[in-house]
Amino acid sequence: MPRVRRQNLPPALFQHLLDRIQSRQIPATQLELLAKWLDAEPEIPEGQWYKRLSGMTVCGEGELIKTFLRRGQSAKGVRVS
Secondary structure: OOEOOOOOOOHHHHHHHHHHHHHOOOOHHHHHHHHHHHHOOOEOOOOEEEEEOOOEEEEEEOOEEEEEEEOOOOOOOEEOO
């Protein structure tokens, strides 16, 4: 199973993630939780997946994080722990 890629993201994707953090007002505390989860090098499925944190949902596909959702927004794919 793949792991989340943390380096060498496509520039357009990186900008999209930064835009979502700003537009959805993702607090730094949630980004800290995301960093701790990523530090554990979690295994993720090949297709669409999501990880629920206390105040946001991280959505990805394969090794890439694709977007961030606010709490309560619907996510697609397999829920990962």
